[in-house]
Amino acid sequence: MPAELRPWLAPSAAGPVTATVRLPGSKSMTARALVLAALADGPSVIEAPLRARDTTLMAAALRAIGVAVDTSDDDRWRVEPGPLRGPATVDVGLAGTIMRFLPPLAGLVDGPVEFDGDPHARNRPLRPIIETLRSLGVTIEASASDGLPLTVHGAGLIEGGEAVVDASGSSQFVSGLLLSAARFTKGLTLRHQGPPVPSAPHLRMTTHMLRAAGAVVDESVPDTWVVEPGPLRGRTWTIEPDLSGALPFFAAAMVTGGAVTLAGWPEASWQPVEQLSALLTELGAEVTRTGDGLTVRGTGTLRGITADLSEVSEMTPVLAALAALADGPSELRGVEHIRGHETDRIAALAAELTTLGAGITEFPDGLRIEPRPLRGASFETYADHRMAHAAAVIGLAVQGVQVTDVGCTSKTLPEFPELWAGLAARS
């Protein structure tokens, strides 16, 4: 269950923020590496993993079903697969990655696996993945709304074959099914049917990582993924720094006219760095990649933008914060499904940015943000780490932004308050 509320006054910046930041590994890559390692035919090592609530709960869940996960070394986690056994209880916290990636794997467990999580987790959509798993013969007991809490009665195997899913509500429905699919007896041919699937880069991360673990994957037909049955190899995964976690730090450079370098950025990335660079450049920043890392420089200009954020939807809260500080209006669209993220992010941003003084129009799939002089006020996080990040970015420029609960940042970056205070002190 979440820790008690931690109110926090966002520090304001005295001048340009200039810093090099070292951030932990990608949440999305760490989660995938853990699942693939659990299903592999030998031990794996995960280098530079993210140690945060989402990934430590994932490790705990895997332990509960018989996988040895040693997280004692911060830089190298070791995973030793074993026979997957229930009964087990899984606390998903508020992690979409756990509630969508583990039910398919639980179908491969011999015995029942119960899933539940934070109060907000019960509002997050799960029905499409439950229906698809049921169509594949997996027995699932779920609440009346087909969300959490639920129990997967694993039979020790899933036959697999052909299945359909509506993944318009979350790319994680597809990722979750694909990550376990090589271990289905017949593999899986999965077809998406419905409005477009968001977060395409996360789907590519899934198929990249599956192939890197030895799976044979075909994604040549749009909205169709084929995973051949076969073993997954144990291997060493090296996790990239988390790009979405870095975004508030980049935003600090943009808001203050400084420069922030994310150290350790790889030459080739599995995260959507091109999409983010294009957006930040349009907003007025200069983005460069050097031997030192990925650098975002504020130019003193912050422009309003019109953008479809469906590919980078988890970045919407911080991009909205930048938009509220820009010199002209923005429209951020294409993200209806983020109403099912940690909170209804469109409604939450509309409410909190309005309280600070911005002019907001809410659309079903996004927001129009009209910058106006902002004032300090209490900023509700709704238990959402990225709402806290958004408040922190605005707080650099606006005195008196009081975040209701900075503790929610533990979901993906427990060190956030300290790192942020250090950053603001370097302004």
Ligand SMILES: O=C(O)C1=C[C@@H](OP(=O)(O)O)[C@@H](O)[C@H](O)C1
């Ligand atoms: O697969 C993943 O690791 C993720 C996929 C995306 O989910 P949605 O497609 O639900 O937005 C993203 O927003 C989330 O933060 C992480």
Ligand SMILES: C=C(OP(=O)(O)O)C(=O)O
């Ligand atoms: C949407 C997010 O998380 P989750 O993996 O819980 O869906 C996020 O981190 O912004």
